[in-house]
Amino acid sequence: MAFLGGTFDATQVQPSSGYEVLPAGEYKIVIVDSVMETTKAGNGQFLKLQMSVLDGPHQGATLFDRLNLVNPNQTAMDIAQRTLSAICHAVGMMQIQDSAQLHNRPLIARVTLKGGDGQYGPSNEIKAYKPIGQQQAPTPAPAATTQSAPVANAAPAGVPPWMAGKAA
Numbered sequence: 001m002a003f004l005g006g007t008f009d010a011t012q013v014q015p016s017s018g019y020e021v022l023p024a025g026e027y028k029i030v031i032v033d034s035v036m037e038t039t040k041a042g043n044g045q046f047l048k049l050q051m052s053v054l055d056g057p058h059q060g061a062t063l064f065d066r067l068n069l070v071n072p073n074q075t076a077m078d079i080a081q082r083t084l085s086a087i088c089h090a091v092g093m094m095q096i097q098d099s100a101q102l103h104n105r106p107l108i109a110r111v112t113l114k115g116g117d118g119q120y121g122p123s124n125e126i127k128a129y130k131p132i133g134q135q136q137a138p139t140p141a142p143a144a145t146t147q148s149a150p151v152a153n154a155a156p157a158g159v160p161p162w163m164a165g166k167a168a
Contacts, residue, residue, distance in 0.1 A: 020061045021122050022111055028054045028132060029063060029109045031087075034099035036069075044071035047084070047099055054106060063109065065126045083129070090131040106132055 033050040047067040053059055067080035088094055091105035110128040 020058065021113065022053070022058050022061055022063070022124050024111060024113045026108050026110050027056070027058065027063075028106055030054060030104050030106055031099075031102050032104070034102065036099075039068070039071070044068060044076075046071075046080070049099075051109065063111065063124055063126060086129040090129045092131070108132055 029051040031049050032052045035048050036045050037048050038045055045068075047069050049065045049067070051063040051065070053061040053063070065083070067083050068076040069080050069084070071077050071080075087102060087107065088096060090107035091102055093101055093105070096102065108130045109126045110130070111124050112127050114123050114125045116122045
């Protein structure tokens, strides 16, 4: 039993209708929330993004994406970092320190429909992010390879440098 701190009046709150599964296509979206969470196995972290469709017949629909930024699987981390880079390029933010810097900046998400597996029904999967129109920032030239001294407060192995010192 849990005390609710008073009387909850369900007549004053619109009931949840669940999440809408969108048809495959491109949608103008904004990231409305983001949080770092620990993986089920407890050996990594992912950035969970919540997005909202901005216009069209599915305006207000919610989409989610998870980016495995800290993971024992290097391929999973590479995919997550490329996805985060695509989001940054799409919104014109080339260097970020907090995922909140990506919130409320319109971009396009290419969404596919993933069939259910018996336990779960169909769901959406975001396959790509791109800028609205042609406002994509230029890709920076690769930096010259140089050897440098260790940096104070450097991130531990497997943790992206921009996440050094962040709590789970």
